Amino acid sequence: xxxxxxxxxxxxxxxxxxxxxxxxxxxxxxxxxxxxxxxxxxxxxxxxxxxxxxxxxxxxxxxxxxxxxxxxxxxxxxxxxxxxxxxxxxxxxxxxxxxxxxxxxxxxxxxxxxxxxxxxxxxxxxxxxxxxxxxxxxxxxxxxxxxxxxxxxxxxxxxxxxxxxxxxxxxxxxxxxxxxxxxxxxxxxxxxxxxxxxxxxxxxxxxxxxxxxxxxxxxxxxxxxxxxxxxxxxxxxxxxxxxxxxxxxxxxxxxxxxxxxxxxxxxxxxxxxxxxxxxxxxxxxxxxxxxxxxxxxxxxxxxxxxxxxxxxxxxxxxxxxxxxxxxxxxxxxxxxxxxxxxxxxxxxxxxxxxxxxxxxxxxxxxxxxxxxxxxxxxxxxxxxxxxxxxxxxxxxxxxxxxxxxxxxxxxxxxxxxxxx
Amino acid sequence: xxxxxxxxxxxxxxxxxxxxxxxxxxxxxxxxxxxxxxxxxxxxxxxxxxxxxxxxxxxxxxxxxxxxxxxxxxxxxxxxxxxxxxxxxxxxxxxxxxxxxxxxxx
Numbered sequence: 376x377x378x379x380x381x382x383x384x385x386x387x388x389x390x391x392x393x394x395x396x397x398x399x400x401x402x403x404x405x406x407x408x409x410x411x412x413x414x415x416x417x418x419x420x421x422x423x424x425x426x427x428x429x430x431x432x433x434x435x436x437x438x439x440x441x442x443x444x445x446x447x448x449x450x451x452x453x454x455x456x457x458x459x460x461x462x463x464x465x466x467x468x469x470x471x472x473x474x475x476x477x478x479x480x481x482x483x484x485x486x487x488x489x490x491x492x493x494x495x496x497x498x499x500x501x502x503x504x505x506x507x508x509x510x511x512x513x514x515x516x517x518x519x520x521x522x523x524x525x526x527x528x529x530x531x532x533x534x535x536x537x538x539x540x541x542x543x544x545x546x547x548x549x550x551x552x553x554x555x556x557x558x559x560x561x562x563x564x565x566x567x568x569x570x571x572x573x574x575x576x577x578x579x580x581x582x583x584x585x586x587x588x589x590x591x592x593x594x595x596x597x598x599x600x601x602x603x604x605x606x607x608x609x610x611x612x613x614x615x616x617x618x619x620x621x622x623x624x625x626x627x628x629x630x631x632x633x634x635x636x637x638x639x640x641x642x643x644x645x646x647x648x649x650x651x652x653x654x655x656x657x658x659x660x661x662x663x664x665x666x667x668x669x670x671x672x673x674x675x676x677x678x679x680x681x682x683x684x685x686x687x688x689x690x691x692x693x694x695x696x697x698x699x700x701x702x703x704x705x706x707x708x709x710x711x712x713x714x715x716x717x718x719x720x721x722x723x724x725x726x727x728x729x730x731x732x733x734x735x736x737x738x739x740x741x742x743x744x745x746x747x748x749x750x751x752x753x754x755x756x757x758x759x760x761x762x763x764x765x766x767x768x769x770x771x772x773x774x775x776x777x778x779x780x781x782x783x784x785x786x787x788x789x790x791x792x793x794x795x
Numbered sequence: 796x797x798x799x800x801x802x803x804x805x806x807x808x809x810x811x812x813x814x815x816x817x818x819x820x821x822x823x824x825x826x827x828x829x830x831x832x833x834x835x836x837x838x839x840x841x842x843x844x845x846x847x848x849x850x851x852x853x854x855x856x857x858x859x860x861x862x863x864x865x866x867x868x869x870x871x872x873x874x875x876x877x878x879x880x881x882x883x884x885x886x887x888x889x890x891x892x893x894x895x896x897x898x899x900x901x
Contacts, residue, residue: 446835446838446840449840450838450839450840450862484865488868488869491869492869495869495871496871498901499871499898499899500871500897500898500899500901501898503899731836733832733833733834733843734833734834734835734836738834738841740835740838740840740841741840741866742865742866742869744840744841744869748901749899749901
């Protein structure tokens with residue numbers, strides 16, 4: 376018999392507070408698929424905020440669960456490395472025999488700095504202002520085309536459609552092929568060890584090579600053309616990225632595709648779900664749409680679309696009273712820090728007019744802070760402004776289907792119905 | 796109390812009172828000065844309180860620490876007078892300090 380949502384949560388809570396502390400492994404995929412990981416994080420924040428565990432999939436690792444400790448790790452890149460040569464930025468190791476992706480988020484300075492700066496201008500304030508009209512037009516078109524009076528998957532029809540259109544624009548990628556971007560984004564973060572439904576390693580590599588081939592063609596067209604304002608042109612014309620190795624090219628593509636796609640997509644879905652679960656907050660929004668700006672930050676905190684980032688200690692150090700050894704894997708659970716009552720009052724509640732809503736961990740802090748944060752906020756703001764104008768009610772008609780991953784915190788399905 | 800003047804990207808001047816010892820990011824956010832976000836809460840961990848400090852106050856500021864330098868390096872329009880407002884602590888020497896804001900915080 377299938378357990379109800381409430382029964383699953385109650386059982387998980389009992390388990391989280393009964394387990395011997397040393398047996399708690401928050402990177403357990405079930406916890407994310409069932410959305411029960413919050414109970415385990417609550418226990419760790421209380422009893423063992425910097426916690427050592429041994430994962431059957433990912434080996435030994437530290438979990439950093441409190442806001443301030445996460446901040447300390449995130450802002451000390453000299454001690455806590457992101458570099459792919461050390462293990463990169465996710466809890467999972469590259470599968471044996473597979474070359475690690477060399478993306479700038481998984482590099483330490485100085486290489487990181489020059490590559491990041493090559494693409495950063497795309498989200499400069501002036502450029503964002505230019506994109507605003509296009510984003511609004513597309514958002515209106517997508518919302519106006521939604522079915523009425525029948526249930527449909529919000530993830531597919533809204534979240535994926537809007538974020539993929541945006542991504543295609545950033546790359547100046549042929550719009551008719553944009554579904555490929557979604558496909559590559561999903562494949563890039565898929566992990567067969569975690570999710571049996573994920574593609575095999577061979578399928579995954581084949582897909583990533585198709586991606587590299589497609590983008591190589593675009594690169595070759597643009598490298599000899601006059602500099603355009605898309606991400607490919609920017610990298611092709613910047614002396615620091617013009618001669619990237621194939622691994623760096625592929626790595627940075629994956630980074631920009633996943634960074635610009637999965638994250639905003641899941642916040643678009645997560646926001647709707649959060650409002651559905653908190654009808655009083657939706658009422659506040661209906662009465663005062665000027666709260667949307669603030670609500671967007673709250674949605675991003677609430678969803679935390681990337682549940683963690685990983686670092687590797689470059690030297691012995693101390694964190695929250697624990698001795699971290701050189702070479703140790705250190706996982707900053709942004710999802711947990713974003714629920715830390717010591718840093719965020721009433722952190723377990725979704726409050727759209729929360730004071731200081733911007734002070735969340737979802738974008739990370741320090742030199743690797745999300746480069747597209749303002750664009751993501753703008754996309755979400757416009758989406759909610761246009762939803763507010765059109766749909767007083769969007770009914771969520773079944774429980775969401777969540778991604779089985781301890782990295783991407785997201786959804787594959789949220790069935791909704793807009794009354795006719 | 797000391798006076799601080801924030802000048803927005805489009806030229807709007809907002810003058811507020813703050814106390815000695817307060818940082819300029821907090822002074823701005825407590826007074827709802829638009830254009831200063833302070834996402835990290837003043838820990839020198841983001842660059843969402845980036846300002847350009849006018850003369851003569853710019854020279855009166857303490858030398859910046861490595862962290863501030865690194866974070867500012869990722870802003871869109873860093874200048875010689877760029878600082879993070881959260882790292883500017885109000886002192887009597889800074890009375891009347893004037894700071895300009897960039898087009899956007901990142």
